[in-house]
Amino acid sequence: MALQIQPEQKPNIMERMGGALAEWSEKWFPDAYVFAIFAVVLVSIAALAMGRTPMQIGVDFGSNYWGLIPFTMQMSFVIISGYVVAMSKPVTKLIQRLAEVPKTAKGAVAYVAFFAMVASLLSWGFSLIFSGVLIKEVSKRVKDVDYRALGAAGYLGLGSIWALGLSSSAGLQMATKSSMPAALYKISGVIPLTQTIFTWQSGVMVIVLIALSVAICYFSAPDGKHSKTAESAGITYGDNGIVIGKATRPGEKPEYSPILTIIIVILGGLYLVDLISKKGPIAALDLNTYNLMFLLIGMILHKSPKAFLVACAKAVPATGSVLIQFPIYSGIFGILMGSGLNEVLMNFFVSVSTQHTFAPIVAVYSALLGFLLPSGGAKWVVEAPYILSAAQQLHFNMGWVVQIYNAAEALPNFINPFWMLPLMGVMGVKARDLAGFSFLQLIFHTPVVIIMVWLLGYTIPYVPPMM
Known part of the structure; x- marks a missing residue:
C-alpha cells in the first residue's frame, strides 16, 4: 500500500492577518522611547497651531516634567511587587505546573491569554510578570509555539x-474622597x-x-512551520525563580532568617487591619494599599529577607523604562493643558454629545486620548471633570462613565509599547515582536x-452624586 502524504494545511485568514501584522510591526514599529518622543x-x-510659541511649549513641557513622580513610583512598585510575588518559589512552582497543560501551539497561546487576563483582574503588574514567567515555561515545553503570538497573549x-x-x-x-482633587469631588462626589x-x-x-x-489568540496563532519560535529568534530562557546560597558568616545569618520577615509582615498587617476597619475593605483599596499588600505577600512567599531582596533586585531593571518615560508623558500632559488643547477637546466633546450618543463618544474619545496619555490614573484626572x-x-x-472609561482606555x-515594557523585560523581546498580534486584537476589540x-x-439608571 502506497504511503499517502497529507497536503500541508494552509494558514486560515486569522493566521494570515496575525502573521502579516507581526511581520509589519517587526519591520516598522519603533522602540517605546521613540514612540514617546x-x-x-x-x-x-x-x-503651535493653537498659537503657543516654542518657548511657551518648552516651559509647559519642562515645568510639568516631574509632575507625575509620585504616580511613577507607585507604578514602579506595582511592577516590583508583582514581580516579587510572581518570582517566589510557591508561585513559580504553580506556574511550572500550569505550563505542563497546553500541548499544541494554538492551545498554548490561548491558554496564556486566559491566565494573563484573569491575573490582570487582580493586579496588572502581577499579570505582566506572571504571564512572562508562564510564557518562558510554556516555550520550553511546546517547541513549535510562536513566541510573538505567545508574548502578545501574555500582554492581553x-x-x-x-x-x-x-x-x-x-x-x-473615585471610590475614595481623599484620592480625588477637590474640584472633582464637587462634581461627582464619591462613586x-x-x-x-x-x-x-x-462582569x-x-x-x-x-x-x-x-478565541482570537487560538485562531490567529501560527501553527507548525509557519511559527517563529523563541529558539529560531535567538531567544534563550534560563531558569526562573530566585536562587540564594547559605550564610557563610555570623553577620549574614539574619538575612536568611524568616524572623525579621515575620516582624515586618505583622506590622504591615496590623496597619492594613486598622485601615480596613476604619474605611471598609472596598474604600481602603488604592494604589498604595495594593502595593503594600503585594509587598507583604511577597515577603511571606520568599520567607527570608535575602530571597526577598534578590527578587527586588531582579525586578528593578524592569522599571527602568517606566522611570525614564513617565516624565515624558507628564510633559505631554503639560503641553495639552498649557496650550488649551484640552479645552478645545472638551468643548467639542460636550457639543456633540446627547444622552443616547454619550457612551460611544466617551469610549472613542478616551481611547484616542490614550494614545497621547497612556496612563489610566493620570489621564482620568484630565478627562473626569468635563x-x-x-x-x-x-x-x-x-x-x-467610569467603566466606559476603564474599558475604552485600555x-x-x-x-502602545509603554505598558509592554515589564513583559518585554522578562521575555527579552522588543515591542515590535508583540505589536502585530496585539494590533489584531485591537481591530476586533474596538467595535x-x-x-x-x-x-x-441603557440598563443603568441615573444616580445623583453622593456628597
Missing part, C-alpha cells in the same frame, strides 16, 4: 480588562466600587472580552467595546 512632537505641532490583560478589575486606577480614585467594577454590567464585559480574546459634568447634565450614570494599550458600553448603559 513621537507623541511629544505631535502634541507640540498641535500646540493590559490591553483588555485590567481596568475593569481590582487595580482600576479610576475606579479606586463607590459597587457602582463601577462590581456591577453585573461590568458581562469582562466575560465577553475574555472569550473574544482567547466628562462627569456632561454626564450629570445629561442625567447619565456617572459610575458607568484599547490603545494594545499597540465590541463601543457597542457593549452603549447597550449596557
